[in-house]
Amino acid sequence: MTNELIIKSLSTLEDLQEVQQLEILVWGMDCVPTHQTLTAVKNGGIVLGGYINNQLVGFQYSFPGFKDGKVFLCSHLLAIHPDHQKKGYGRLLKVAQKEEALKKGYHLITWTYDPLESVNANLNIGKLKAVCRTYMEDCYGELKGALNEGLSTDRFMVEWNLEQETESDEQLTDKATHIVTTEMNEQGFPFIEDYSLETTAEVVAIPIPTEIQKIKKENLSLAIDWRVKTSELFQTLFSKGYVVVGIERKQGENIQNYLLKKTE
Template sequence: METIQKLERDVWGMDPIPVHQTATAIKNGGLMLGAFDENNLIGFSYGFPGYANGEAFLCSHMLGIHQSYRDKGIGALLKVAQREAAEEMGYNLIRWTFDPLQSRNAYLNLSKLNGICNDYLVNCYGEMVDGINKGLPSDRFNIEWRISSSHVKQQLNYDVTPIYPFEVVHRDDFPAISEMEQTLQHIDYNEMSIAVPIPAEFMEIKKHNPALAKEWREVTRKIFQQLFQHGYTAYDVQKNNHVSYIITIKRQKLQLDVRGKNQ
């Protein structure tokens, strides 16, 4: 636990979770996993038990990878190990949050792991001061990972073609969404699937054009809130050079059965 505290500091530059808290959670339904290069800890995931709407789940609170080992698929391996261990412990659901404007995380969580989301949390953690989150509202997707479902286990192809209603323009060498309000007023919410653009390199926008980064936050917040209110669920990501797309689908289309029961 103390070794993990050091990695927490390296990854986020903030005070780590106290060992007495993580140790207590692990002894009471929580789960801590490490990734190692020989004897060196290079990544970890940490979760504790959660309960909402009559259902127990694992709340996956932190996943961190040492800077020298990022973009090597280690995060995905940790999530797969977490899924396997959680199933052995009796969980059917794992939940966690992530920033929907971070395209790499979106691709991992939605496309590779087959998580889904129709729960948008506005300024989830309040004002954050670490280098990744400082300066913007901490909006988050609340991911739903139904680890025993056909959607997760069978890598299903739903054979739907999304529409792309939002026009992306370039402003000062960065992408931006044009005429979002007008577009939202004319969307046909009977469409089965709708694509929402997000920047491929949001941190570059945040670094060089903070005003545009804030605009992306506010614009996509309105779009996702509206889509989720009309029964859509985010479930996939299409990657492109400057703009990626989070693909939403009507929730009833997804196969979220757990042990024969439709959730």
């Protein structure tokens, strides 16, 4: 028995059917049809499976994208079995995805995620060094499943340049200006007390809670308040030329900060 994650590229109908079952387990909503994933992998797409002792515990699904005359890889799903989450397997699947993408000639991978989900933020921005300059309001409309229930499906659309060097989060943190004031409520949850949209700072820090799902379950109105206020903050800053480029994260704290750098 071993806990080593073995990652392999998947292309058979049987493997993709297994992926579909894991998708249903993790997301609890309508799944991608196997005829879609099968067609994608035959035409430039990538499906990777992560296995522990020959059991599928995670997968990643992506397909080719095209915009403004450029081809890129659109990463649509990344899922880890609930019994194996927070073990670094998501990062390993993304690193393997990068390697496969480069083999196929891709230089850019894009995907969406909920900007209030701190674990995803830490992986996508903090570890993989993807960047974000696009905020999509209610991107998918109403989605089924506990993860999405109760909040609008706002999303960051991130860009992962596979061959670009990035500035360290420590350097960015030292330069960051905090334009949002947070406090704690009687439940022990953080909330945004005040913020300013008037800034010309080179680097700006925008907080998010580290446990949005817990907040949503116990105080939905507070979760909605986080959504509404961060939506305004991100969209305003993006319109001024700021780009999310890093994460400031401290162990044990109930908020973490996105670091946005002015590029225009």
